Amino acid sequence: xxxxxxxxxxxxxxxxxxxxxxxxxxxxxxxxxxxxxxxxxxxxxxxxxxxxxxxxxxxxxxxxxxxxxxxxxxxxxxxxxxxxxxxxxxxxxxxxxxxxxxxxxxxxxxxxxxxxxxxxxxxxxxxxxxxxxxxxxxxxxxxxxxxxxxxxxxxxxxxxxxxxxxxxxxxxxxxxxxxxxxxxxxxxxxxxxxxxxxxxxxxxxxxxxxxxxxxxxxxxxxxxxxxxxxxxxxxxxxxxxxxxxxxx
Amino acid sequence: xxxxxxxxxxxxxxxxxxxxxxxxxxxxxxxxxxxxxxxxxxxxxxxxxxxxxxxxxxxxxxxxxxxxxxxxxxxxxxxxxxxxxxxxxxxxxxxxxxxxxxxxxxxxxxxxxxxxxxxxxxxxxxxxxxxxxxxxxxxxxxxxxxxxxxxxxxxxxxxxxxxxxxxxxxxxxxxxxxxxxxxxxxxxxxxxxxxxxxxxxxxxxxxxxxxxxxxxxxxxxxxxxxxxxxxxxxxxxxxxxxxxxxxx
Numbered sequence: 001x002x003x004x005x006x007x008x009x010x011x012x013x014x015x016x017x018x019x020x021x022x023x024x025x026x027x028x029x030x031x032x033x034x035x036x037x038x039x040x041x042x043x044x045x046x047x048x049x050x051x052x053x054x055x056x057x058x059x060x061x062x063x064x065x066x067x068x069x070x071x072x073x074x075x076x077x078x079x080x081x082x083x084x085x086x087x088x089x090x091x092x093x094x095x096x097x098x099x100x101x102x103x104x105x106x107x108x109x110x111x112x113x114x115x116x117x118x119x120x121x122x123x124x125x126x127x128x129x130x131x132x133x134x135x136x137x138x139x140x141x142x143x144x145x146x147x148x149x150x151x152x153x154x155x156x157x158x159x160x161x162x163x164x165x166x167x168x169x170x171x172x173x174x175x176x177x178x179x180x181x182x183x184x185x186x187x188x189x190x191x192x193x194x195x196x197x198x199x200x201x202x203x204x205x206x207x208x209x210x211x212x213x214x215x216x217x218x219x220x221x222x223x224x225x226x227x228x229x230x231x232x233x234x235x236x237x238x239x240x241x242x243x244x245x246x247x248x
Numbered sequence: 249x250x251x252x253x254x255x256x257x258x259x260x261x262x263x264x265x266x267x268x269x270x271x272x273x274x275x276x277x278x279x280x281x282x283x284x285x286x287x288x289x290x291x292x293x294x295x296x297x298x299x300x301x302x303x304x305x306x307x308x309x310x311x312x313x314x315x316x317x318x319x320x321x322x323x324x325x326x327x328x329x330x331x332x333x334x335x336x337x338x339x340x341x342x343x344x345x346x347x348x349x350x351x352x353x354x355x356x357x358x359x360x361x362x363x364x365x366x367x368x369x370x371x372x373x374x375x376x377x378x379x380x381x382x383x384x385x386x387x388x389x390x391x392x393x394x395x396x397x398x399x400x401x402x403x404x405x406x407x408x409x410x411x412x413x414x415x416x417x418x419x420x421x422x423x424x425x426x427x428x429x430x431x432x433x434x435x436x437x438x439x440x441x442x443x444x445x446x447x448x449x450x451x452x453x454x455x456x457x458x459x460x461x462x463x464x465x466x467x468x469x470x471x472x473x474x475x476x477x478x479x480x481x482x483x484x485x486x487x488x489x490x491x492x493x494x495x496x
Contacts, residue, residue, distance in 0.1 A: 002252055108410040121437070162487070163417070196365070199415050237412065240409075
């Protein structure tokens with residue numbers, strides 16, 4: 001098994017209402033690449049948010065008293081803090097200009113995923129409302145134009161406790177099993193492997209980041225050659241309930 | 249930029265004293281693959297531990313009273329607990345049969361990385377003593393036999409707070425900058441990106457896991473096509489000091 005990762009470049013600026021699956025196929029074919037059965041398409045949540053109209057004009061946000069208070073303490077824009085609070089289910093920690101929240105999707109991340117990079121001045125992007133659903137929509141758009149329905153991962157870039165630097169994770173998944181469960185299987189010595197669940201959807205998202213970069217205007221990638229288990233799995237399966245968390 | 253990831257299979261069982269770099273080149277050439285300038289070789293810490301003689305015969309371990317006490321509470325082998333304690337700098341949490349520690353390298357992980365999977369009965373593997381040094385040794389062995397010195401990553405599989413499933417991270421790095429720092433660079437709108445450090449060494453390790461699997465006896469992979477920054481960087485750069493940790 002050899003895995004290859006292709007950047008989807010030349011996508012141009014993603015406007016609200018754009019059918020991302022279609023422009024991805026278009027950009028790929030201009031680059032001479034045709035999607036094959038078994039391909040996985042990874043798309044950044046930022047591109048999905050833009051296509052789904054999840055950009056907010058900050059001048060239209062009225063921050064609450066709580067947001068104003070928090071913003072002052074953190075030296076942040078109160079309108080951005082208002083969005084962070086609105087997108088969160090709970091606040092886990094506030095420090096050094098960062099608000100660690102659990103989003104309404106259940107994801108634990110900085111600032112509820114509200115982000116101002118790679119956006120026009122005066123705007124902030126919220127995460128897609130239902131990234132698993134977004135992945136499904138993109139897969140079906142792709143199938144509609146080229147007849148091949150790939151697995152799709154919507155990715156976002158997050159920090160990790162205890163480790164420096166951010167990596168891409170999967171926040172939306174369609175058509176592949178996000179976690180490979182080796183529990184109960186035998187190792188090479190015939191012993192049962194104890195706890196080994198591999199978060200392959202996160203690993204695929206991380207692999208895709210290597211061709212995407214941050215400033216190179218490449219919001220999508222194709223991962224070819226990875227033999228995944230087809231499944232109705234959702235990225236929600238990657239979220240560990242807070243009460244189960246050993247590391248808290 | 250297209251990135252391809254090749255498994256290094258047919259390596260056979262890694263015995264103590266084996267020169268891993270040499271057997272990797274050998275296995276690759278049997279598979280028809282020649283290393284090229286710019287390639288990255290990822291090797292699992294388990295293979296490195298075996299080659300470096302970091303396997304411990306449990307019958308030769310004398311558990312301390314503390315290890316016996318902890319083992320009883322966790323329903324674990326006291327000799328394994330003894331090794332976990334010995335390998336740790338501090339214990340962060342104990343729950344459900346798992347001891348979360350900070351290892352002497354500074355890595356926060358389950359059971360100090362002490363592992364019994366894919367080993368003969370009655371043995372446990374400790375992490376390599378100095379995985380950055382191990383990576384360097386492997387790179388130089390490879391250069392010695394084929395004239396090309398690749399970047400090398402020693403990887404291990406860890407769980408993550410708040411997310412289900414494990415992913416591969418880099419615990420040893422040689423010849424590439426483990427973290428790409430985009431701070432101060434401009435986004436596509438000409439705005440300065442605020443906090444964006446990408447842990448590319450961890451992403452490369454995760455990408456490599458996709459071809460390695462857990463039970464397929466493939467302890468190494470070649471990542472080709474990723475344009476990395478050559479650097480004297482070490483995997484230690486990926487470890488966030490506990491006092492800086494926002495998520496704690």
